[in-house]
Amino acid sequence: MKEIEKASRDAVEAARQGDQFSLMLAAIQAAQQQPVRTVQAPAPVVKSSGGAAKWAGIGVAATFLSVAIAVSLVSAAIATVCLTVCVLILRDVWNSIRKGS
The missing domain is CATH 1.20.5 (Single alpha-helices involved in coiled-coils or other helix-helix interfaces)
Known part of the structure; x- marks a missing residue:
């Protein structure tokens, strides 16, 4: 029976690792599908030349x-x-x- 128990534990461990692997793949795919947000620098302020005065x-x-x-x-x-x-x-x-x- 020991071999059956060992095989059963290995199967359960493999299933758990498969679930973790599928979660990691889903997270990677979700991250790749999200648009990349870029932060734009503020436009430079143009100062006026002073005018007629x-x-x-x-x-x-x-x-x-x-x-x-x-x-x-x-x-x-x-x-x-x-x-x-x-x-x-x-x-x-x-x-x-x-x-x-």
């Missing part, structure tokens, strides 16, 4: 900068003329002093 501010700043540069160049020209006149006057005074002595 930004460009008006840039225009005003550029105007003030160009006026400041123009005034600086005019003052440099005036200083050059003044220095030239001073040098000519001092040269004339120096020549007068040398001839008078």
Whole structure:
């Protein structure tokens, strides 16, 4: 009888393993049939360029900068003329002093 009992236990174990195997196959098939969900990254936020106020501010700043540069160049020209006149006057005074002595 022992051989029959052993065969019976082996048959029961094989049936249990067959049930487990069929459950695993069913789970694999179900997983394969489900659609794959992909997570999409959020769309990048496009920032606006600022509009008319930004460009008006840039225009005003550029105007003030160009006026400041123009005034600086005019003052440099005036200083050059003044220095030239001073040098000519001092040269004339120096020549007068040398001839008078």
